[in-house]
Structure formats: structure tokens, C-alpha cells
Amino acid sequence: QVQLVESGGGVVQPGRSLRLSCAASGFSFSNYAMHWVRQAPGKGLEWVAGISYDGTTKYYPDSVKGRFTISRDNSKNTLFLQMNSLRTEDTALYYCAKDDGGKYATMVDYWGQGTLVTVP
């Protein structure tokens, strides 16, 4: 059974940094691309980062490019999101999501429960 458990959220002041983690289990983590998707309060889903199965390819939307960095440790089945220069508009629930493919982005087929990041 696929499980994705996010951690690391909290309240952080504008301009500061925060690192999110996602512990994965129940599938061969090193075979699949992974993503971070966020949801601001009362808003829809917004994709913020993706990474290939081996960590060699990373992709971001313009809204976070240069500030957010996605990475993974396949030996520990863990996905990370380093968020720098945080802004009030980064306030959201951040979800870890598993991709159905390996190298490039395809459909998300499993979601975590999210970790809340608040930038007052």
C-alpha cells in the first residue's frame, strides 16, 4: 500500500527558508518520478516541482524557479523540497505526490496528506 508522509511544515517569516520532507513506502521509490503540489487556503491545486526517478532531471514552474529546489534520496525513500526566500503567497498546504512514470512528468497517481507552510 502506497504511503506518502510529509513533514517539515510550520510558520516561517518572509525571506527565510524551510525544508520539507516526504517519506515514501509501499512501492519502489527509486523507479518513479515525484512531485510537490501546493494548495493555498480556499484555492486550487498548483504544481511546484517535479523530479525524475534518478534525480537527474528537475522541473519547476516560473512561480518558484530559482527559489525552490526539489531533491531525493533513493537510499532513504525520501523526497525533499528546499524553499528559500519565502513569500506570503507561498502560504499553502504542500502535498507530496507520486508520478506514474519514471523519467518525465506524467499523471499523479498517489498523494500524501500534506504539510502546512505559513508565511505571515
Next chain:
Amino acid sequence: QLVLTQSPSASASLGASVRLTCTLSSGHSNYAIAWHQQQPEKGPRFLMKITSDGSHKKGDWIPDRFSGSSSGAERSLTISRLQSEDEADYYCQTWSTDSVVFGGGTKLTVL
């Protein structure tokens, strides 16, 4: 630019059927999409993938009441025999090699 368009809201009566649509932007009518359901105060859940020819692949434990179809640039999710727990936000999602795109979501109200 790859964009998905969804109606903001929909409603239908308990026990009835409802069809939600997601439209791909011009030039992208051959793209596959995925549907996700988000019940109130919960994380999203993958429902199914729909390709341009209408074939679909469902997620784990998704009941037969949920089905998908495709016509041109439009991808549809049909929910039959509506139940109260179907009241939720529904998002479509698509992708290119280096990006993931979500539609704005449809809030489904079960009357």
C-alpha cells in the same frame, strides 16, 4: 500554452448522474488527462486517467459508478448514482515532459 479549463461548480441530486468536463487548450487535444477528487478537509485522491481515444485506467478502489470519456479536446468524468460522499472538488491534470498542469477545479454539490 497548455491549459485545462473546468467549470467552477456543478450540482445534481442524490441518486442521479452528473458529467464533469475538462477542456484542453488549442493544439493539445491529443493529450491524456487524469481526474482527482478532493473531499472536504482531505487530501486529493487519484480517480482515473483518460486518453484521447477515451480509454481509461482507474485508481485503486474506485467504484464502477465513476467512468470517463473523451471527445475532441474535452475529457469527461461521469458519476452515476450520486452519493453524499461524492460531494467534493474535482480537478483534472495533464502534463508535458517538464511540467504538470491542473485545471481550476469543479465543486460538485449533491442536492
